[in-house]
Amino acid sequence: xxxxxxxxxxxxxxxxxxxxxxxxxxxxxxxxxxxxxxxxxxxxxxxxxxxxxxxxxxxxxxxxxxxxxxxxxxxxxxxxxxxxxxxxxxxxxxxxxxxxxxxxxxxxxxxxxxxxxxxxxxxxxxxxxxxxxxxxxxxxxxxxxxxxxxxxxxxxxxxxxxxxxxxxxxxxxxxxxxxxxxxxxxxxxxxxxxxxxxxxxxxxxxxxxxxxxxxxxxxxxxxxxxxxxxxxxxxxxxxxxxxxxxxxx
Amino acid sequence: xxxxxxxxxxxxxxxxxxxxxxxxxxxxxxxxxxxxxxxxxxxxxxxxxxxxxxxxxxxxxxxxxxxxxxxxxxxxxxxxxxxxxxxxxxxxxxxxxxxxxxxxxxxxxxxxxxxxxxxxxxxxxxxxxxxxxxxxxxxxxxxxxxxxxxxxxxxxxxxxxxxxxxxxxxxxxxxxxxxxxxxxxxxxxxxxxxxxxxxxxxxxxxxxxxxxxxxxxxxxxxxxxxxxxxxxxxxxxxxxxxxxxxxxxxxxxxxxxxxxxxxxxxxxxxxxxxxxxxxxxxxxxx
Amino acid sequence: xxxxxxxxxxxxxxxxxxxxxxxxxxxxxxxxxxxxxxxxxxxxxxxxxxxxxxxxxxxxxxxxxxxxxxxxxxxxxxxxxxxxxxxxxxxxxxxxxxxxxxxxxxxxxxxxxxxxxxxxxxxxxxxxxxxxxxxxxxxxxxxxxxxxxxxxxxxxxxxxxxxxxxxxxxxxxxxxxxxxxxxxxxxxxxxxxxxxxxxxxxxxxxxxxxxxxxxxxxxxxxxxxxxxxxxxxxxxxxxxxxxxxxxxxxxxxxxxxxxxxxxxxxxxxxxxxxxxxxxxxxxxxxxxxxxxxxxxxxxxxxxxxxxxxxxxxxxxxxxxxxxxxxxxxxxxxxxxxxxxxxxxxxx
Numbered sequence: 001x002x003x004x005x006x007x008x009x010x011x012x013x014x015x016x017x018x019x020x021x022x023x024x025x026x027x028x029x030x031x032x033x034x035x036x037x038x039x040x041x042x043x044x045x046x047x048x049x050x051x052x053x054x055x056x057x058x059x060x061x062x063x064x065x066x067x068x069x070x071x072x073x074x075x076x077x078x079x080x081x082x083x084x085x086x087x088x089x090x091x092x093x094x095x096x097x098x099x100x101x102x103x104x105x106x107x108x109x110x111x112x113x114x115x116x117x118x119x120x121x122x123x124x125x126x127x128x129x130x131x132x133x134x135x136x137x138x139x140x141x142x143x144x145x146x147x148x149x150x151x152x153x154x155x156x157x158x159x160x161x162x163x164x165x166x167x168x169x170x171x172x173x174x175x176x177x178x179x180x181x182x183x184x185x186x187x188x189x190x191x192x193x194x195x196x197x198x199x200x201x202x203x204x205x206x207x208x209x210x211x212x213x214x215x216x217x218x219x220x221x222x223x224x225x226x227x228x229x230x231x232x233x234x235x236x237x238x239x240x241x242x243x244x245x246x247x248x249x
Numbered sequence: 250x251x252x253x254x255x256x257x258x259x260x261x262x263x264x265x266x267x268x269x270x271x272x273x274x275x276x277x278x279x280x281x282x283x284x285x286x287x288x289x290x291x292x293x294x295x296x297x298x299x300x301x302x303x304x305x306x307x308x309x310x311x312x313x314x315x316x317x318x319x320x321x322x323x324x325x326x327x328x329x330x331x332x333x334x335x336x337x338x339x340x341x342x343x344x345x346x347x348x349x350x351x352x353x354x355x356x357x358x359x360x361x362x363x364x365x366x367x368x369x370x371x372x373x374x375x376x377x378x379x380x381x382x383x384x385x386x387x388x389x390x391x392x393x394x395x396x397x398x399x400x401x402x403x404x405x406x407x408x409x410x411x412x413x414x415x416x417x418x419x420x421x422x423x424x425x426x427x428x429x430x431x432x433x434x435x436x437x438x439x440x441x442x443x444x445x446x447x448x449x450x451x452x453x454x455x456x457x458x459x460x461x462x463x464x465x466x467x468x469x470x471x472x473x474x475x476x477x478x479x480x481x482x483x484x485x486x487x488x489x490x491x492x493x494x495x496x497x498x499x500x501x502x503x504x505x506x507x508x509x510x511x512x513x514x515x516x517x518x519x520x521x522x523x524x525x526x527x528x529x530x531x532x533x534x535x
Numbered sequence: 536x537x538x539x540x541x542x543x544x545x546x547x548x549x550x551x552x553x554x555x556x557x558x559x560x561x562x563x564x565x566x567x568x569x570x571x572x573x574x575x576x577x578x579x580x581x582x583x584x585x586x587x588x589x590x591x592x593x594x595x596x597x598x599x600x601x602x603x604x605x606x607x608x609x610x611x612x613x614x615x616x617x618x619x620x621x622x623x624x625x626x627x628x629x630x631x632x633x634x635x636x637x638x639x640x641x642x643x644x645x646x647x648x649x650x651x652x653x654x655x656x657x658x659x660x661x662x663x664x665x666x667x668x669x670x671x672x673x674x675x676x677x678x679x680x681x682x683x684x685x686x687x688x689x690x691x692x693x694x695x696x697x698x699x700x701x702x703x704x705x706x707x708x709x710x711x712x713x714x715x716x717x718x719x720x721x722x723x724x725x726x727x728x729x730x731x732x733x734x735x736x737x738x739x740x741x742x743x744x745x746x747x748x749x750x751x752x753x754x755x756x757x758x759x760x761x762x763x764x765x766x767x768x769x770x771x772x773x774x775x776x777x778x779x780x781x782x783x784x785x786x787x788x789x790x791x792x793x794x795x796x797x798x799x800x801x802x803x804x805x806x807x808x809x810x811x812x813x814x815x816x817x818x819x820x821x822x823x824x825x826x827x828x829x830x831x832x833x834x835x836x837x838x839x840x841x842x843x844x845x846x847x848x849x850x851x852x853x854x855x856x857x858x859x860x861x862x863x864x865x866x867x868x869x870x871x872x873x874x875x876x877x878x879x880x881x882x
Contacts, residue, residue, distance in 0.1 A: 119547075
């Protein structure tokens with residue numbers, strides 16, 4: 001059963017059609033990649049899925065329930081979290097506080113104003129678990145603004161993960177990460193629990209083909225090809241789109 | 250009632266001339282200039298000095314107010330304001346409030362705290378009686394002058410090269426710079442011009458609005474209302490907003506005297522609730 | 536080897552503990568009751584201003600809401616407490632104080648939705664507009680409020696039935712100081728709570744805050760309401776200790792001065808409002824003795840200079856001083872070994 005599904009998703013900005021009749025189905029537990037040339041509309045699709053943008057037409061189903069009308073923070077409560085292509089972090093907070101925030105919110109105590117941060121054992125235990133999984137223990141007390149980019153990127157993913165989503169949307173996680181720090185990042189992504197469904201937008205084909213068990217190709221706002229990695233890799237139309245018409249057979 | 254309409258329109262057009270400089274400044278540099286009212290006050294006092302004390306005819310007093318204030322505006326822009334453009338909005342607010350305080354206190358010191366009146370020529374005093382509507386001659390003059398100014402501004406904006414550079418820079422500063430438009434110069438000229446207009450408005454309005462050192466504080470909120478409601482991306486927005494507010498204020502003060510300015514604050518809040526970016530702003534958030 | 540979880544928990548709770556510097560501050564504050572017996576009136580004014588500034592710090596420093604309209608809440612509670620005292624509706628000042636705060640908080644809740652929409656300028660305008668509008672309303676109902684002359688004939692009953700407000704302001708000052716302290720403790724608790732942390736997140740990056748499940752709108756409404764309540768308590772204190780309330784509680788001057796206080800003291804660390812209020816009062820006193828009439832000019836100049844020099848530079852200087860004092864404090868009271876490597880708390 002598809003855990004995340006879009007039905008005829010459409011987004012227009014005035015005369016520009018950013019997404020057209022996008023019907024995507026992501027299976028539970030899948031490692032699904034969404035690829036396509038620049039400007040194809042991949043981030044628009046993510047923004048539609050998470051509620052940052054409202055669709056002009058179409059529906060979005062999460063776990064069999066229609067979430068099209070929900071606000072972003074409500075979708076997080078329902079189990080969908082995302083990372084951003086350009087880090088969106090809380091620069092003045094430490095990784096510890098940042099992750100603590102997400103865990104707190106999820107456990108329902110984010111609005112508590114009479115307690116001290118750190119007084120709930122369930123919360124701190126979980127914070128520590130996430131901090132260790134994402135290799136942030138050595139920098140957890142530093143201000144986010146001064147962390148090296150690779151660590152920030154890890155925090156970006158850790159933060160989304162701290163929401164314990166059923167579906168995790170990763171928007172170009174490896175973007176801008178220096179070669180030296182990539183390995184840590186990719187290993188962390190590979191180690192994500194099997195029960196979390198991952199939808200990945202990426203340009204890095206090595207990452208895509210090593211990670212994904214299903215690939216969808218988006219071109220000019222529309223779904224072009226959808227299938228297993230080997231099939232997509234061999235598809236001449238995909239090659240044409242990426243490499244131009246004179247690609248070798 | 251038509252007299253109220255007439256008075257309201259006059260008042261609105263006066264507000265427009267006073268506020269349009271602020272609108273363009275905000276739209277152009279995203280700069281909140283709360284000291285705009287101080288330039289209007291400067292124009293008013295300049296005319297008072299020149300007409301009352303130096304015996305210059307009223308007709309000359311107005312353009313002199315414009316020029317002097319424009320020069321002051323240009324000077325301030327190049328020496329002070331230019332350092333504050335890149336700062337966050339809170340700093341801009343603090344800075345310009347500081348300038349207002351200084352201007353108010355300085356004016357009080359130099360000119361005294363009592364209200365000043367400009368000596369208006371005989372020809373402009375009294376009323377015309379047209380179809381039973383009492384049209385104050387002075388207010389009629391205001392409508393004529395402000396109307397001409399509005400048309401001129403619209404023409405400059407749409408038909409001249411400077412106007413198109415200004416519109417480009419308002420729309421997207423970085424791209425405009427990339428096209429070779431000297432945004433700094435555009436802004437300096439616009440700021441000076443806008444301040445000059447404010448000064449002219451202050452001179453014209455001394456009779457109707459009352460000129461004393463607290464003028465910038467009293468009327469600042471009115472200008473800001475015009476700009477917030479009218480948006481910053483056109484001339485027509487603030488124009489219509491000014492007329493709306495002018496009529497609203499005059500009608501409000503006539504029909505419900507004790508609640509006075511309550512009416513325009515209520516209108517402003519209602520409009521902002523409905524359209525937070527202003528009545529006529531583009532949908533792109535600023 | 537301490538397990539990481541305990542370390543984290545201890546670290547987080549440690550930050551919220553009262554530092555020796557804070558304790559010293561409050562001991563000194565209460566000591567002023569005996570140290571400066573002739574200055575009760577000015578110190579009382581400072582305490583009220585400090586509470587007022589604290590309320591603004593909550594929304595400006597912690598939630599990032601730019602507001603010129605805290606005076607609305609200050610004024611409405613001021614008039615409320617004056618009226619209930621004058622007409623004998625509520626005869627006990629502490630109860631009137633709390634009720635005044637609640638009235639102000641209710642107004643804050645109702646107007647909070649206005650503040651959520653639009654840009655910085657819109658927020659400035661709307662908050663200022665509400666404040667000025669209330670001033671007009673107070674002017675309108677002058678038979679009730681005394682209009683431009685102010686609310687006359689207010690007699691405030693003794694606090695808790697025991698402590699009479701005397702001419703020298705002795706009891707009034709102690710009253711204000713205790714109220715300030717209690718409110719401060721509450722605010723401090725809020726700031727170090729998960730709620731407070733989420734506010735800082737909203738201020739830092741509201742897009743991401745929503746993306747981790749924080750209901751941004753409701754948090755902002757909540758803090759705006761709470762802040763309005765505290766501003767109201769400050770306003771009620773003023774009316775109760777001066778037995779008078781006038782239209783200038785709603786004025787732009789009051790909101791602008793408040794902003795200045797917070798800028799001088801620094802935002803986002805709770806003591807900014809308190810320290811700023813003290814410095815501001817000193818400045819005001821000093822300048823007034825020099826040029827009694829035109830002190831507005833000098834305040835304007837201070838504002839202009841502060842901005843030109845750069846708030847971040849002043850803030851950095853501020854922070855440098857604070858860090859030095861913090862390190863001194865660390866040496867006076869050594870912390871457990873596991874936490875010594877942690878970075879200094881920057882809140």
